[in-house]
Amino acid sequence: MPQTSVGDRTHRLVPSPAGRIHLVEQGDGPLVLLLHGFPESWYAWRHQLPALAAAGYRAVAVDIRGYGRSSRPAAVDAYRMVELVEDNVAVVEALGERSAVVVGHDWGATIAATSALIRPEVFRAAGLLSVPYTPPGGPRPSEVFARMGGEDEFCVSYFQRPGRAEAEIEPDVRGWLAGFYAALSADTMPETSPHFVARGGTLRDRFPVGRLPRWLSEADLDVFAGEFERTGMTGALNRYRNMDRDWQDLADYAGAPVTQPSLFIGGALDASTTWLADAIEAYPATLPGLTASHILDGGGHFLQQERPTETNRLLTDWLAGLLPA
Template sequence: MPRSDWQEVTVTSNGQRIHLRVSGDSGPLVLLCHGFPESSYAWHHQLDALGAAGYRAVAMDMPGYGRSAKLQQPSDYRITELVAYCVGVVEALGESTAVIVGHDFGAPVAWASAWTRPDVFRAVVGMSVPFGARGLAALPGDPFGDVRPTLTHRELAGPGLTFYQDYFADRSGKAEKEIEQDLRTFITSGFYGLSADSPLPPELNGVDLTSLPPEHVIGFVRAAMCVPDGEGFAVNLQSPETLPGWLDHETLDIFIAELEFGGMRSPLAWYTNADLNWEVLAQYQGQPLTVPAMFIGGDRDVATIWSQEARLRAAEYIPDLRGSVIIPNCGHWIQQEHPETVNQELLTFLKGL
């Protein structure tokens, strides 16, 4: 539900307009970075809890989303620029440091921010996607980006399929056209289909999806997150007869209205930079992520499932990993499906800093 006591703030960061939802007037700064296809409102449960606990909680409309600037070139959404926007928001708010938290594509932004700018980001929490170094997405078979991402994508997808990130990145506009022609249905199906409320295939009932053998992980990703030739991404999604209990109509309407206003071109442009991100982060490969860190995933979250290798090998890069939490019966929309658990884990982590 919209909160009248939140502040709606617009700042200039990295030369562009960034819209913020802010809870709490003082206290340590916690910067919240959403993913695709959401907005700062994705953190409405966390804004309330963190603000009430004495933190200055700030949720960004990430560049290209909500009421933030829509950038002209796809390369304007490369990871180093996204990190610069996060740094700029901290500075615009009159602070010198912050804890950064990210979910979905916001998780790689948060990890990269803490990895490359530990002088600003004194701790980090990644949700859904664990640390993937220069590869960002922590993909099976190449969790830390030793291979150019688009090559990994093609091998992961196999013949007759396109990994969803490459489908979204195709600048011919196929994904944009698919989503825009019935935005409400796509977004509703996406929230439901990637949540723990959508039924599993019978053969996966009772299976611990977060510890699948590697070959089964590949099969799972191909079935859930790859697009067959001649099809659209919606073939992987399910439409609900009724909304799940964690997603009310008012919240869904807010997300859809913000996407209708800004359009899908900018959010999809983030995905065009997989190889460019890999190139610009090359200088950091092999360096540890030194600040205190935490990962939160869901046992039914497709990204948590595909990234198990990165999660299990996290100590190779993160010497101060203070927790790796997998929430039961939780799909991709972690902070909304299980807000109380997420809030508790975040507050425990923050109090320990």
């Protein structure tokens, strides 16, 4: 198997409906598009880029619109799901390809699934990490979130008002990110759920203090924090502020399955997996092309960084089983 190194990575800016998308590319072969989650960047895939390249794929990790060196439109509604899907299509076209396998983590998993759902001619397979696929439709998201948490406020509701979460995070981006990453990682999770905010409080009140998860070095934290210190948090948070718009935009796809070959990897300790257990049980109907599903014992939320060797093996095994592009 050929060996690859960090030096083999290529950074590029390509045009998209957002203006530009920054991506990092490594390897040659069938295109695998990697989509990060909140609050991360292309760097969340640093362990997968060389592994996929060595396995014979053209691995491309993007900065989602609003993150890193990609464009950050000012309008809140510029971060709707349909806009992000079209960014992904633009990346595939800019790279001179006609199709791609799309793999996403956290919000990236939802973006990946929706890309496969509404642009199946471009995205021939979808890999989902940490967040299960739930078809569009059902009750209005804001109404669902408002009912969660009892006296506390669910984090997604907390993120809705522009400027509110920014005021908590931006005075100490590095410290906030360290606490957030620790709160959702298997080896540093607190006993009290970090997904809820006491009335009048902040999310940070329930984060662990003074401990980094094993997967996160000080240097890694510097990379993530450096980008958000430069860009601010608004572009990333605006994704949450469009969930009701997504519900309206995707109404024609209510209940629709993703039929292409698919993969799911979740962490047994991750709230995204446990809260959405019903969605995983529904995969025979919602992901009829599912070819592999794995729940990693002892796994937290940031699987491709917490468990990179295992994640890389599962991804490359799945990709090897797909039909050639």
